[in-house]
Amino acid sequence: MLEKVKQLLDESKRVVCIMGPEAMIECGGIDLWAPDNLFRIEKTYGKSPEEMLSAGEITTRKVYFYDFYKKEVIKNLPKPGPAYEAIRTLQDAGIIHEVISFNIYGLEYHSNIHNVIELAGSVYVNYCPVCKKLYPVDYVQQSKGVPLCEECKAPIRPNIRLHSEKVQNNLYTQASLACKNADMILVLGMTLSGNKIRYCTGHYEGDRLVVVHKEPHYTDKYADYALNMPVTDVMTYLANE
Ligand SMILES: [Zn+2]
Numbered sequence: 220m221l222e223k224v225k226q227l228l229d230e231s232k233r234v235v236c237i238m239g240p241e242a243m244i245e246c247g248g249i250d251l252w253a254p255d256n257l258f259r260i261e262k263t264y265g266k267s268p269e270e271m272l273s274a275g276e277i278t279t280r281k282v283y284f285y286d287f288y289k290k291e292v293i294k295n296l297p298k299p300g301p302a303y304e305a306i307r308t309l310q311d312a313g314i315i316h317e318v319i320s321f322n323i324y325g326l327e328y329h330s331n332i333h334n335v336i337e338l339a340g341s342v343y344v345n346y347c348p349v350c351k352k353l354y355p356v357d358y359v360q361q362s363k364g365v366p367l368c369e370e371c372k373a374p375i376r377p378n379i380r381l382h383s384e385k386v387q388n389n390l391y392t393q394a395s396l397a398c399k400n401a402d403m404i405l406v407l408g409m410t411l412s413g414n415k416i417r418y419c420t421g422h423y424e425g426d427r428l429v430v431v432h433k434e435p436h437y438t439d440k441y442a443d444y445a446l447n448m449p450v451t452d453v454m455t456y457l458a459n460e
Pocket residue numbers: 347348349350351352368369370371372373
């Protein structure tokens with residue numbers, strides 16, 4: 220099936236990639252939702268990762284939010300691996316057009332991939348809600364306790380979408396439009412379950428919807444091709460001459 224997907228890719232001119240958590244984990248990122256991490260987090264913080272990374276937590280329990288955020292989310296930042304190099308190669312060749320990301324680690328940005336829609340934001344962008352001054356991720360990493368704005372001393376925040384925060388409709392509209400105009404979609408490192416992914420791919424009318432993730436899932440039947448393999452293996456194969 221991988222060979223068939225490569226053949227279809229070679230015939231495509233406007234491919235959209237959608238990046239999910241497995242692509243990020245393959246680059247050394249932490250999977251907060253992996254069973255042992257879930258267990259450890261519940262035990263250490265008394266809450267689930269969703270609850271720790273929520274609008275409520277950053278609003279009312281900033282000290283706890285940043286303690287968790289610095290230790291669990293931005294301590295070891297994943298670095299783009301061969302899958303991202305492959306995407307850039309295919310983008311430079313004019314095959315991949317847009318990349319939509321559900322991850323928060325700027326892996327596309329650090330791979331010089333263009334036309335990226337970051338649906339969940341990026342840990343690399345931090346801002347002061349009062350004066351809008353921007354801060355890099357190391358400013359947050361190196362801060363003691365709650366990171367404060369140098370100008371107005373207000374607590375700054377990462378530009379990521381926290382649980383129970385509203386989605387940014389304009390970004391989802393862009394993502395949905397990119398998928399609608401695509402001749403092929405590669406969903407990399409996530410399943411087709413959930414409203415967010417369906418909102419993106421829902422208007423795609425082609426017959427080249429490919430999903431790549433490790434474990435078989437009942438939603439694989441909604442894809443035209445499902446590859447239960449690591450994203451890195453698939454992308455390095457697809458980018459090979
Ligand atoms: Zn400020």
